[in-house]
Amino acid sequence: MTVTTPTSPPVPGGDQDVDFDALAQKFVAVTRLRRPRVHLAIVVTLGVLTAVCLLATVTRASAVPLIPVAGLAAAAFAARRARTAPTDRQLVTHLAVAAVAIAVSLWSMSFLTRTFL
Numbered sequence: 144m145t146v147t148t149p150t151s152p153p154v155p156g157g158d159q160d161v162d163f164d165a166l167a168q169k170f171v172a173v174t175r176l177r178r179p180r181v182h183l184a185i186v187v188t189l190g191v192l193t194a195v196c197l198l199a200t201v202t203r204a205s206a207v208p209l210i211p212v213a214g215l216a217a218a219a220f221a222a223r224r225a226r227t228a229p230t231d232r233q234l235v236t237h238l239a240v241a242a243v244a245i246a247v248s249l250w251s252m253s254f255l256t257r258t259f260l
Contacts, residue, residue, distance in 0.1 A: 185222045185241070189215050192248065207259045214248030 193215050199208035218241045225237035 182222065182226050186219070189219050189222070189245075192245075196252070205259070207255055208252075210255060211248040211251045214244045214251065218242075218244035218248065 193212055196208050196212050196215070200206060221237045221241035221244060225234055225241065228234040228237055
């Protein structure tokens with residue numbers, strides 16, 4: 144087993160000082176949506192979730208499953224804006240909006256399923 148030494152000295156109380164700037168830079172580098180595969184994966188995932196909502200609308204003969212589609216549309220818009228974001232701050236902001244919109248859509252799907260369907 145290999146033991147790695149921490150990059151920063153321990154702080155009193157057992158916590159370690161974490162370099163958040165380096166962490167943020169790595170996050171932005173990984174989520175940079177100028178890479179077509181990452182953007183394509185997000186768009187395909189949003190498309191599959193939208194198709195599930197549309198299929199549920201047809202099979203249930205009710206318009207209730209269409210409610211999460213608004214959040215999915217907002218997430219798709221934010222993902223598109225993130226792809227063309229000129230600065231890292233705007234990229235992280237658009238990705239956060241997309242993540243929150245997807246989370247709200249998934250929550251509304253489960254809530255509607257438990258409550259109405």
